[in-house]
Amino acid sequence: VITLEMLGIKKPGSGIPAARLNEVVGSVAKVDIKSDSLIRETDLVARAA
């Protein structure tokens, strides 16, 4: 499970918009996500909402 401490807000603006940070907290990685990289929607397991 991805926690707030594992996330940052950085350029560029082509990924998940910074305004949606809270939506990423609590999601689960579907693939390996390297440190210091953009997170894609497709990297995450869709949440049951």
Place this chain on the structure above:
Amino acid sequence: MSKKVYVIAEVGSVHDGSFGNAQRLIDVAISCGADAVKFQTHLPAAETLRDAPMPSYFKGEPRFEYFARTGFTLEQWKKLAQHATAGGIEFMSSPFSAEAVAMLEDIGISRYKIPSGEVSNLPMLDSIAKTGKPVFLSSGMSSWAELDAAVATIRRHHNKLWVMQCTSSYPCPPEHVGLNVLGEMKARWDVPVGYSDHSMENNACLAAVTLGATVVEKHLTFSRAMYGSDAKHSAEPAQFASLVKGIREITAMLENPVDKNDLSAFREMKEIFEKSVVSTATSRPEA
């Protein structure tokens, strides 16, 4: 008149009676981008008693003699009008007497500007309105009641009328410009409004255009150092050209409202300058 703001370069009598200077003033008005160049048709014997009180700035030379010396003949006026027309600019001149109206009819002007001092000269306004030609009515020293009477006089004959906010102070400080009056005039008579400027800078004209003035008038001179009552409060050519450029830009702004929801022009900017959620640690799928 299109949406384009009509810019009048008021050269008055700053030519000082020189026909050559008058021609050059027309040329300068054209090069500055003005839509009209406006003179003043003073016929001193028809408009003033010799012992009438004069404004303080006429202390060097009696007003009667100044206007007699700086006037042109009918043939000269016609040549100036032709010179303006040939250069693609409207020739205008303000009358200060019924005799001047008759002269301007002979010259063949197409529209009339009524100076502030003539607003209460209802007999002259009536003779102007009878020509059926469009009228720009100034207002620099008139009350609402006096302006009501002037507007009614014109409207007895036609309704091709612009009313212009103006303050007859030389120079006019920002505190006396009266931007509020533009909207009040528009509401009072349902007319297109304008602004006739006697301030030193361009800001009042630009603000007036922003607030909906469709015609702007400002004094133009070769140099503020020239002789005469108007030169020291007039715009020199560089300032006047800058005024016209500013007015055209404000018109472009007003005619092109921006839709904040249309981000098509900013897609690349958003990618370069905005931010995304990034990882600061390695994550792996859970087993």
